Amino acid sequence: MNSLPKTVKVWEIVDSEFPGYVYLMSSCELTECVDNDKYNAVQCERELMAVADPALQEQMHGPAVVHKRSTLSFALAPATELGARLVDSPSSSDNVFCVRCLTWPPQAADWPTRHRRYGWPDSTTVGRVVSDGCDVVSVAHPLCRHNEWMPGLQCRLSFSRAEIVLLNSWTPVSRLSLICYDVI
Numbered sequence: 001m002n003s004l005p006k007t008v009k010v011w012e013i014v015d016s017e018f019p020g021y022v023y024l025m026s027s028c029e030l031t032e033c034v035d036n037d038k039y040n041a042v043q044c045e046r047e048l049m050a051v052a053d054p055a056l057q058e059q060m061h062g063p064a065v066v067h068k069r070s071t072l073s074f075a076l077a078p079a080t081e082l083g084a085r086l087v088d089s090p091s092s093s094d095n096v097f098c099v100r101c102l103t104w105p106p107q108a109a110d111w112p113t114r115h116r117r118y119g120w121p122d123s124t125t126v127g128r129v130v131s132d133g134c135d136v137v138s139v140a141h142p143l144c145r146h147n148e149w150m151p152g153l154q155c156r157l158s159f160s161r162a163e164i165v166l167l168n169s170w171t172p173v174s175r176l177s178l179i180c181y182d183v184i
């Protein structure tokens with residue numbers, strides 16, 4: 001069976017004027033060479049990726065698009081009453097669009113080699129964090145949110161995957177001290 005070659009569009013992370021906020025700029029297209037499992041890179045026209053639809057701005061809460069809906073539920077009446085009734089239950093969900101960056105971004109290049117007090121995180125944990133890369137999330141800097149075109153183009157680097165690895169590297173005592181600190 002003859003399969004079509006796979007094509008991947010490569011986007012470059014470009015700094016914005018605000019630390020931690022970036023743009024995604026098209027860089028090239030990689031097309032698989034079917035006969036040798038390698039890729040052919042072709043430079044493409046440089047353009048910014050429109051990550052979010054500006055029409056959704058009214059429904060945005062930070063980087064999340066809020067989907068509100070109403071659910072009808074069937075509720076039985078208490079034993080003192082006869083019958084049942086329909087109950088309208090409003091609910092919502094947040095969906096965050098992101099682009100996975102499989103490499104550690106140059107904007108955070110100093111983090112892996114930064115001086116570590118008390119030996120935390122250890123080099124193995126730092127290696128795991130860096131190898132997980134980061135995500136690029138569609139959200140504009142607060143000073144740019146009312147701009148006509150920025151909310152759909154500007155993004156923020158998200159290190160939530162790194163945070164999970166770091167939190168999971170804590171000792172049980174560290175976790176307990178955080179709980180105690182939160183309660184006090």
